[in-house]
Structures are given as structure tokens and as C-alpha cells.
Amino acid sequence: MLFDDEALDGSLPVTVSVLVPVxxxxxxxxxxxxxxxxxxxxxxxxxxxxxxxxxxxxxxxxGATVARGRLKDILHVYDDVPPLKAxxxxxxxxxxxxTLSPPGMVARMVLRSEEALExxxxxxxxxxxEGAEIERITKARARVLEFVEDGFAWTKSGLAGAAGVSxxxxxxxxxxxxxxxxxxPASPPPPAPEPDREGPSLTPAQEAAVDSLxxxxxxxxxxxxxxxxxxxxxxxxxxxxxxxAIRQGRQVLLLLPEISLTSQFLDRFETRxxxxxxxxxxxxPPKKRARVWRGAASGDVKVVVGARSALxxxxxxxxxxxxxEEHDTAYKQEDRVSYNARDMAxxxxxxxxxxxxxxxxxxxxxxxxNALQGRYTRLELPERASGAALPDIIPIDMRTEGPERxxxxxxxxxxxxxxxxxDGAQALLFLNRRGYAPLTLCRTCGHRFQCPxxxxxxxxxxxxxxxxxxxxxYSEPVPNACPSCGNADTLVAxxxxxxxxxxxxxxxxxxxxxxxxxxxLPGGPDRLKREMKVIAEGGADIVxxxxxxxxxxxxxxxxxxxxxxADLGLAHGDPRAGERTFQIISQVTGRAGRIAGQGRGFxxxxxxxxxxxxxxxxxxxxxxxxxxxxxxxxxxxxxxGRLAALIFSGADRNQTADFARAVVRAAPHDQSxxxxxxxxxxxxxxxxxxxxxxxxxxxxxxxxxxxLRQWLKVAPKPRASLRLQVDVDPQSFL
DNA sequence: GTACGAAATGGC
DNA sequence: CCATTTCGTACC
Numbered sequence: 061m062l063f064d065d066e067a068l069d070g071s072l073p074v075t076v077s078v079l080v081p082v083x084x085x086x087x088x089x090x091x092x093x094x095x096x097x098x099x100x101x102x103x104x105x106x107x108x109x110x111x112x113x114x115x116x117x118x119x120x121x122x123g124a125t126v127a128r129g130r131l132k133d134i135l136h137v138y139d140d141v142p143p144l145k146a147x148x149x150x151x152x153x154x155x156x157x158x159t160l161s162p163p164g165m166v167a168r169m170v171l172r173s174e175e176a177l178e179x180x181x182x183x184x185x186x187x188x189x190e191g192a193e194i195e196r197i198t199k200a201r202a203r204v205l206e207f208v209e210d211g212f213a214w215t216k217s218g219l220a221g222a223a224g225v226s227x228x229x230x231x232x233x234x235x236x237x238x239x240x241x242x243x244x245p246a247s248p249p250p251p252a253p254e255p256d257r258e259g260p261s262l263t264p265a266q267e268a269a270v271d272s273l274x275x276x277x278x279x280x281x282x283x284x285x286x287x288x289x290x291x292x293x294x295x296x297x298x299x300x301x302x303x304x305a306i307r308q309g310r311q312v313l314l315l316l317p318e319i320s321l322t323s324q325f326l327d328r329f330e331t332r333x334x335x336x337x338x339x340x341x342x343x344x345p346p347k348k349r350a351r352v353w354r355g356a357a358s359g360d361v362k363v364v365v366g367a368r369s370a371l372x373x374x375x376x377x378x379x380x381x382x383x384x385e386e387h388d389t390a391y392k393q394e395d396r397v398s399y400n401a402r403d404m405a406x407x408x409x410x411x412x413x414x415x416x417x418x419x420x421x422x423x424x425x426x427x428x429x430n431a432l433q434g435r436y437t438r439l440e441l442p443e444r445a446s447g448a449a450l451p452d453i454i455p456i457d458m459r460t461e462g463p464e465r466x467x468x469x470x471x472x473x474x475x476x477x478x479x480x481x482x483d484g485a486q487a488l489l490f491l492n493r494r495g496y497a498p499l500t501l502c503r504t505c506g507h508r509f510q511c512p513x514x515x516x517x518x519x520x521x522x523x524x525x526x527x528x529x530x531x532x533x534y535s536e537p538v539p540n541a542c543p544s545c546g547n548a549d550t551l552v553a554x555x556x557x558x559x560x561x562x563x564x565x566x567x568x569x570x571x572x573x574x575x576x577x578x579x580x581l582p583g584g585p586d587r588l589k590r591e592m593k594v595i596a597e598g599g600a601d602i603v604x605x606x607x608x609x610x611x612x613x614x615x616x617x618x619x620x621x622x623x624x625x626a627d628l629g630l631a632h633g634d635p636r637a638g639e640r641t642f643q644i645i646s647q648v649t650g651r652a653g654r655i656a657g658q659g660r661g662f663x664x665x666x667x668x669x670x671x672x673x674x675x676x677x678x679x680x681x682x683x684x685x686x687x688x689x690x691x692x693x694x695x696x697x698x699x700x701g702r703l704a705a706l707i708f709s710g711a712d713r714n715q716t717a718d719f720a721r722a723v724v725r726a727a728p729h730d731q732s733x734x735x736x737x738x739x740x741x742x743x744x745x746x747x748x749x750x751x752x753x754x755x756x757x758x759x760x761x762x763x764x765x766x767x768l769r770q771w772l773k774v775a776p777k778p779r780a781s782l783r784l785q786v787d788v789d790p791q792s793f794l
Numbered sequence: 795g796t797a798c799g800a801a802a803t804g805g806c
Numbered sequence: 807c808c809a810t811t812t813c814g815t816a817c818c
Contacts, residue, residue: 078818082795088818110797126818143812164795396795 075131077151080108080115081168087118089126089581092222093133101143103177105136108118114174116144116167116239129454140176141357144374147412152409159301159785160768161397169397170373175346176353185213185244186230192238200225213244247351249360253323253333255303259296261330265296269439273301276414276437277380278308283406285386285431286419288441289450289681290650294419298382302416306333306362310379310414313399314365317388318611320364330367339549340366341371356779368393368401371408379414381405385611386418387643398787419651422643425692426487426699428685431477444654451621451652451659455677458666467564468556473622473662474568481572481601485656487563488646489604492628494530494578496522496560497553500538506542520553521580522560561624565602619656624674626665638672642684645676647657701757702764705772707785708752720752723775732757764788 064645076089077100090106092098101520102117112135131251144152188208194201203223220227258285262270262586269286276282280441298314305312314337316322323340330336338352338361352373355361359376365375368391383391383402391401402418402573409416418427418436426507439756444450456462456470459597463470469477469489480487499517509518511529518527520538528535541548553560562576573594582589595603599666603609603618629641645663655658671691675684693700708720724735734755756771758764768786 075818080795084817086818090818106818108796111817113795113817132818162795168795417813466818571813 064521072732075121075122075125075658077118077125078104078106078114078115078133078134079164079167080106080119081164081171082108082113083162083165084508085162087163089121089131089630090134091131096134096137098134098137099143099773100144101149103138103143103171105132105138109134112558112748113173114138114177115481116149117173118149121390137452141354143378145376148374151231151404151408151411155397155399155404158403158407158765158788159397159399160765160788161733166398168347169372170370171357171747172372172406173346174355175341175347175350176357180246180351180354180433182372183215185215185217185242186239186596187211187242188236189238189240192235194233194238194638194741198229200229201233205238206231208239213242215244221518223288230766237735249445250338250355251335252362253302253306253337254336255306255333257334259300261304262300263293263441263443263445265441265443266293266735269297269441270300272303272437272439273417273732277301277304281410281414282415283409284415285423285427285434285438286437286441287423287428287431287438288419288421289444290421290647291446291448291654292421293445294356294421294439294441295328295384296441298384298417298419299329301380301415302363302382303333305380308379310377311359311361311375312363312371313370313375313378313381313405314363315370315381315383315391317367317385317390324613329363332714337363337365340364340368340370344368347457358411360740368399371401371404372447375508375524378408378412381409381414382417382419384419385422387639387665388420389612389628393788398438399652399784424644425639425685425688429689431701432689446654448654449658451649451680453649453661453669453677453679455670456664458664461602462664467566468561469622470626470662470664473664476620476662477565477572477622478569481569483619485603486513486595486598486600486615486617487617487620487622488609488618488651489563489565489602489622489624490606490645491556491558491624492562492579492644493555493557493625494521494606495519495521495528495557495562497555497557499554500527500551501548501554502542502544502550503552504547504550505542505545519557538602556587556624558606561604565604570603570701572601572603573599574599577603577608579606581770581786607644609651610644614654615651616655618651619653619659620662621647621659622651622664623661626663626676627667627670630667630670630672632680635692635695635703638688642672642676642688646681647648649676667678694755696759701759702761704756704758704764704768704786704788706754706756706768707787708754716752719776720754723771724754725777726754726774727754727771 071585074092075089076092078090079087098104098117100117100119104115104117105112106115152166153163156166163270188211204219204225209224216227216230230239230775232243239488273284286297302312307725316325326336338355340352347745352361352364356364356375358372364370365571383405393399406416412643427436430436456472458470461470461472477487498507500520509527511518511531511534519530521528525538526535527538540551557575558578562574565572565574575591577591589791594600595615598617623645626645630637636686647662652661663677667673668677672684706714720735727733736753736755756764756768758767765788768788
């Protein structure tokens with residue numbers, strides 16, 4: 061379907077609509093200059109105002125949609141890369157429509173590697189000049205010549221490295237005319253993963269799951285939910301699905317929530333398939349990114365492992381997407397185009413007609429409901445692949461068997477800790493709160509330290525000697541005297557954070573080697589990686605950590621997990637609080653006893669009768685999902701009803717609130733709208749701007765889309781510095 | 795998203 | 807009063 065200006069009778073110039081990377085609803089029209097050939101999906105460079113941008117041709121236009129005089133010519137077609145395929149174009153439109161984002165901004169997500177559009181520059185290489193002889197031969201020179209004897213070209217540094225000589229030896233041979241500089245074809249296609257290498261032996265449950273997946277791959281659209289307890293070997297199962305897709309000659313995308321997981325993951329992949337997959341995430345340098353992008357487009361790259369943005373790669377023939385840890389909130393992008401990569405992966409599978417496999421030990425309620433309703437096929441892996449039993453979960457009722465005042469660990473837990481450490485095994489204490497104490501107040505006047513920007517308490521970080529706001533990053537030094545009444549030494553820390561638990565451990569088990577893991581650890585991600593390794597090798601007796609310890613890394617020696625405050629996180633008004641709490645505590649207690657022998661998990665709670673805590677204590681996943689689904693159904697919350705939030709930001713808090721109220725008044729069905737101020741929304745300062753959210757509820761997702769679109773039409777125009785942001789991702793709420 | 799002119803702030 | 811920052815708008 062090609063056309064240029066001769067394609068029509070020549071009287072009218074051909075115009076095409078082009079998606080340009082600006083926040084407008086429509087595509088812009090451009091003229092196709094004589095002799096240029098473009099088709100829908102062509103990647104083009106076009107003038108836009110004073111600059112030049114990269115866009116995608118959406119369609120041919122029948123009549124000009126814009127004044128003839130304003131039409132500009134397309135400057136260039138990138139024809140070294142294939143045009144975006146029709147199914148990807150459909151996907152982009154779908155995503156733009158669903159997220160209420162400008163289509164050009166969605167298209168931009170595909171075009172994020174500018175380098176990829178030009179062919180890779182050929183590398184300078186060296187090759188032996190045929191028949192050339194050198195008069196003065198040295199040992200080093202002889203070694204180099206050995207490698208180039210076969211006449212193949214090498215890179216200069218590659219040759220020097222292989223021969224074990226310095227690059228100057230190679231330079232010397234070039235100047236003597238023995239070697240010549242040639243241009244080498246840049247990077248050959250990466251080695252292909254081998255699907256038929258022998259995999260690990262599988263349990264019967266794994267085998268059954270693999271059979272179902274294999275049977276579906278290559279037979280059109282299907283979605284599977286691989287629902288397996290921690291340690292049940294989900295990875296091995298979906299690796300077999302990957303192998304099947306590769307066997308069928310198709311490409312595979314493996315989505316992971318955390319880039320920190322990839323190095324471990326890539327090793328496992330290499331063990332199974334004998335080659336590394338291509339990587340795609342924000343830390344991959346531009347040249348490598350460009351190679352992956354081109355490889356995906358050409359089909360040379362068979363498997364990509366990536367973060368959520370990999371979903372927008374222009375695969376030539378994608379045959380499977382695996383979304384690992386599908387419940388993970390990292391799949392959701394909040395800024396710019398707000399989307400959930402897990403849901404959009406399903407959409408991409410639906411549009412292009414291939415299999416999507418979601419995997420998790422603690423699937424999201426949405427996915428469980430989709431499985432119950434038959435939209436997804438659930439593959440259950442109820443047992444650990446190693447045969448190890450799941451940990452015993454032991455309740456600690458803090459109302460009757462809690463610690464004395466000023467302590468946070470119950471005697472029962474302390475006893476178990478001491479026992480575990482003296483056995484030479486490791487213990488993990490989980491508390492999802494950074495710092496020393498979440499609230500500081502004055503004993504004399506009752507003054508509470510609050511963030512001047514947000515309406516949250518300042519968290520004391522004793523190690524650093526500062527009071528910090530965990531919302532906006534504001535911080536101040538801990539004062540000696542109360543700023544309100546002026547009395548000295550009257551400030552008291554209320555409640556525990558991980559630092560305070562570490563202090564308590566140092567006091568009661570002074571000989572234990574303790575390590576605190578939290579995301580604000582000084583030293584950054586590298587330090588964190590090292591600490592993880594130290595733990596895995598047994599270099600710590602007790603690990604005290606925030607939610608960081610729930611994810612990824614295996615701690616083979618871990619035998620005991622203590623949850624310091626199981627109720628934390630259930631308190632707030634978030635309708636997903638129960639789900640999040642269940643997921644994180646399951647994942648953390650699942651760390652116990654995978655290898656180190658029968659594990660135990662202790663849950664300190666004030667609310668043992670809360671349905672979430674009850675299900676956790678009974679180690680009964682089904683009970684949790686049953687009660688949660690019932691509760692969601694009763695209140696019309698997702699996935700049964702849909703939520704969206706309109707986010708209002710502006711420099712002035714009162715003005716923002718006024719505007720938000722005006723928009724809510726303009727809404728067609730006011731009974732389904734709630735306006736949340738910064739305090740209630742637990743959000744206030746984002747890049748210096750206050751945010752308000754109006755929550756909208758509707759029974760079905762598409763009602764919500766239509767509703768918001770209508771609403772935005774009738775809403776007053778934002779004045780001055782006010783901005784309106786619509787967030788319609790079904791997973792997103794606060 | 796970004797570049798531009800217009801308007802508003804701010805220092806001497 | 808001019809220099810610098812901030813805001814509002816158009817971009818085909």
C-alpha cells in the first residue's frame with residue numbers, strides 16, 4: 061500500500077496524517093514531496109514549529125484538513141527500518157484511547173531510540189593483506205599474525221586482546237602494510253536462544269501447566285495466569301512456553317518489574333537457553349538500545365527481557381508475552397502516558413493474536429477475577445518445586461502477648477530469633493517503614509513535627525540526624541528544643557521504623573550480626589547489591605528490612621521471618637490496602653525455609669480477626685481471594701467497578717482546590733465523584749505543585765472512558781497555572 | 795513536549 | 807528601567 065504524489069492524478073499533492081510527539085488530540089497533516097514514498101506506519105522526520113521531530117505516518121488523507129498554506133513537507137523517511145506494522149499502529153491507538161493520552165505521545169514511546177532509525181555505523185576492522193610478509197618478526201607480531209591467518213577481519217582492540225598484546229603492536233603491523241583497515245559489518249545478529257537444550261526436570265504440576273501453555277502458543281489470542289506459591293517454579297514453566305514460541309520461529313517478550321532482578325534472571329535464562337536474551341530498560345546505554353530496537357524490528361532478536369517500556373518495541377513477529385510478578389505496581393507508569401504494562405500486554409496480545417502469560421505467587425485480584433470468569437486460564441502450582449513445605453505461620457496477638465512499653469518485638473518472637481541465630485540460620489524482620497520513628501512529638505506541649513508542604517508527619521532518621529518527609533523529600537535537622545514551646549529534651553519518638561528495630565536487636569541480641577536493608581541505604585543500588593550477596597552467603601544473622609526484602613533475591617539460609625507490624629498498610633483508605641498487605645506479607649514469609657529447613661513466619665498483629673490477617677495466618681490464599689472479591693463486589697470497586705482519578709495540580713493550593721471543585725460541579729453524575737484534598741489523598745507536593753484528586757467511579761471500564769471524555773469537554777478551562785491530569789488506569793488508585 | 799512572545803517579577 | 811524568570815499558547 062504505497063503511494064506518492066504520482067499515485068493520484070497529480071492535481072492535488074498527497075497529504076498524510078502524522079502522529080507527532082506533542083500533546084494534541086489529532087495527528088497533523090503533512091505533504092508528501094514528489095518522489096517520496098511513505099505508507100501508514102512509516103517513520104518520518106517532519107518540521108514542527110521551529111524544530112524537527114520524528115513522527116509516524118498514521119494514514120493517507122483524502123482532502124486537506126488544514127489550510128493549504130500551512131501544510132509543510134515531510135523532510136525524510138527513515139527507510140532503513142521497517143514501517144510500524146498495522147497491528148502495532150492499532151495498539152498505539154487503543155492505548156491512547158484507553159489512557160486518554162494524545163496518540164502522538166503514545167507513538168513517541170515506540171520511537172524512543174533515535175539512534176535505532178539510522179543503520180549502525182560500520183566498525184573499523186583490520187585484516188591481513190593477502191601475501192604480505194613482514195621483514196622484522198617479533199614474538200608479539202607472530203602471535204597477532206596467528207589470529208589473522210584465516211583472513212577474517214577483527215576489531216583492533218579485539219585482536220590485540222585475543223593475541224594478548226598491546227594495541228600498538230597492531231598499529232605497527234598496519235603501518236608496515238601487513239594488516240589493512242577495512243570496514244566491518246556492525247554487530248552481527250546475537251546468538252539465538254536454543255529452545256531444545258535440556259531443561260530442568262519438572263514436577264507433575266509444572267508439566268501439566270507447560271502442556272496447557274504449549275498447546276495454546278501459536279493458536280491465536282489466549283491469556284494464562286500462572287498462579288504458583290513462592291518457590292513453585294513458575295519461571296521453569298514459562299521458560300518452556302518461551303521455548304515453544306522460539307521453536308515456532310516467533311519472538312518473545314519477557315516483562316519484569318524490577319531492573320535489579322535482571323542480572324540474576326539473565327543467568328537463569330542463559331543456563332536454560334544457552335544464550336543471553338536482549339535487555340531493554342532505562343539503564344541500557346543508547347547504542348545497545350538501538351541494537352535491541354533494530355533487532356526486534358528485523359526479527360534478529362528472538363527474546364527481549366525488559367521493563368514495562370519494552371512493551372512498545374516494534375517486534376516483527378511477536379508470539380508470546382510473559383509478565384512475571386504480574387501484581388507488581390512497577391508495571392504501572394504514573395507520569396506522562398499513564399498505563400499499566402500488564403494490562404496493555406494483554407491488549408497487545410488480543411490485537412495481534414498471540415498468547416500472554418501472567419505469572420505471580422500472589423496474583424492481583426483483577427487477574428484472579430478474570431480467571432474465575434473464564435477470560436484467563438488459570439494454571440495452579442500449589443507446591444514448592446523443591447518439595448520443601450511452606451513455612452508455618454504463627455500469630456502473635458499484640459493485645460495479649462505483646463512486648464513491654466518501649467519495645468516492639470514480642471517475647472515469643474525474640475525467643476524464636478535467639479533460637480534461629482544460635483542454630484546458625486538466618487532470620488528476617490520485616491517492617492515497611494524507613495527511618496527510626498514515624499512521628500516525633502513534644503511531651504510538654506504536644507507539638508507534632510509536620511511537613512510544611514504536605515500534611516504528613518516528619519519521619520525521624522536518627523542515623524542521619526534529620527527529620528524527613530517521605531512524600532516530597534523535605535528534611536530538617538532534629539532540633540534540641542521544641543520549636544513550639546521552647547523546652548529542651550522534651551521530644552519523644554513515637555512508633556518504630558527499621559532503625560529502631562535494629563537498636564532493639566542490638567540491645568537484646570548484642571552478639572547477632574545485624575543488617576538493615578532499606579531503599580534509602582547510603583551507598584545506593586551498588587551497595588544494596590553487595591549487601592544482598594553478603595546475606596545470601598551467610599554474612600548476617602538478622603536482616604531487618606523494608607518492602608525491598610519482599611522482592612526477588614533468594615536468601616537460601618533464611619529460616620525465620622518476623623513481621624513486626626502485620627496491620628500496617630491496612631489502615632489507610634486505599635481500596636487496595638488489603639490486597640497489597642496480603643501480597644507483601646505472603647512474599648516476605650515465603651522467604652522462610654525454602655532451603656534452610658522448615659521455616660516459620662511470625663505475624664505480630666492487633667487485629668487477628670481481620671480477614672486479610674486471618675487468611676495469612678491460616679496460610680489460606682483461597683480464603684483471602686474469596687473475601688477480597690466479595691468485598692470488592694459489594695462496594696463496586698475494581699475489578700467490578702472502575703475507578704479513575706482526575707489529578708489537579710497547580711502552584712497555588714486554594715486556587716487548585718477551587719478549580720477542582722468547579723470541575724466536579726460540572727460533572728454529569730455528581731453522586732459518583734469524590735473530591736480528595738491533599739491530606740485525604742496522601743499526596744500533596746509533586747515537583748512543587750499541589751495536587752488534588754477527584755475520584756470517579758463507574759460500573760464498567762468503558763463507561764468510565766466515555767464519562768471522563770464528556771466531563772473534560774464540559775469542565776471549565778484551567779486558568780493560570782492549573783493543570784489537569786487524567787488517570788484512568790484500572791490499577792491505579794492513590 | 796518544547797519554543798516562542800508576552801507578562802510579570804526583581805534588582806539597581 | 808532593563809534583565810531575567812514565569813506563563814500561556816501554538817505547533818500541521
